[in-house]
Amino acid sequence: MATKVSLINMKGGVGKSTLTINLAWHFACYSEWARRVLVVDLDPQFNSSQYLLGVSEYEGILNAKKPTVWEILEQGIRTPSGISTISNPRDTIYKYRKFSHGGCLHLIPSRLELSLSLKNPGNKERNLPRLVTAIESDYDLILIDCAPTESMLTTAAYLTSDYLLVPVKPEYLSTIGLPLLANSMQDFKDEYPTSTLELAGVVFNATSDYLPEETVAKDTVRKLATKNGWYVFQNEVDYSRSYPKGAREGKPIFGTSYSRMDKVLNFQLFAREFAKQVKL
Secondary structure, eight states: OOEEEEEEESSSSSSHHHHHHHHHHHHSSSSOOOOOEEEEEEOOTOHHHHHHHHHHHHHHHTTTTTTHHHHHHTOOOOOOTOOOOOOOOOOEEEEEETTTTTOOOEEEETTTTTHTTTTTTOOOOOOHHHHHHGGGGGGEEEEEEEEOOOOOOHHHHHHHHHHHEEEOSSSEEEEEEHHHHHHHHHHHHHOOOOOOOOEEEEEEEOOOOTTHHHHHHHHHHHHHHHHHHHOSSSOOOOTTTTHHHHHTTTTTTTTSSSSOOOHHHHHHHHHHHHHTTTTO
C-alpha cells in the first residue's frame, strides 16, 4: 500500500503546493527513488494542478470533462439524472509522466467548483479515502495538497492520510496557523479515536536567515512543537526565486532554468529526511 501524506497548514501562502510538486518530482524522477507518485489536489484554488500541468494542459482536462477531486467528493449526490457516481476510480487519474526507471508522476486534479462542495458538506469526506483505497496499490507515495482552512476537505485529508507534513514560513502570520492545526488534529482524534494518523513533522519553508524575525518565529514554532510532541525537520527549505519560476515553467527546482545547485542540494537533503520520517 502507498504511503499517504497530506501537506497542511491552517494558514495560506506557506508553500504547500510548491513543496507538494517538488517532492512528487523528486521521488518519481530520481532513479535512486523511482517511486510511483500520485498527487491529489484537494484545494479549490487548484495551484498544484496548474503548477504540474501548466494552464493549457490543465484546461484541456477540464474541457475533456475528465473527473476531478470535485466529482470524487460529489459521488452519491442525487441529481435529476440519477445518483452521481464514478464507475472506475482510475478514471480520475491524469497520467502526467512515466520514467524509464519505473517511477511515475500522476495527478488527481482539482477545480474551482470544489468550493461548492463546502456549501453542502454532509457525508462527503469519506468519498476520498474510499477512492484512494481502491487505487493506492498502484502507487508508492500519495501526496495530498490541502486547502488552508478547516472544513470537510480537512477531514477528508485526515481520513485518507498516514502522515501530515506541515510547512511553515518563519514569520509571524505563518506561525499563528499552528495552534489552529493542533486543535483541528485533536478534534479529529476525538471523533475518530482509532485513527493512526501521525504528524511527520514541521518544516521551515522559504527561509532566508533574516534576523531577528526568523529567529523569533522559529523559536515560537519550536516551543509549540515541543508542547505538542511534534518533530521539527533539521533540514530547512531555503528561499529561492527558482521556486516561483519553476511554477511558471512547470518544472521542479532541479529542472528550473538557471537554478542554483546549492538550492537543489538543499531540497534534496530535506526530501531525504522526509523519506525517513514517513518510512518511504
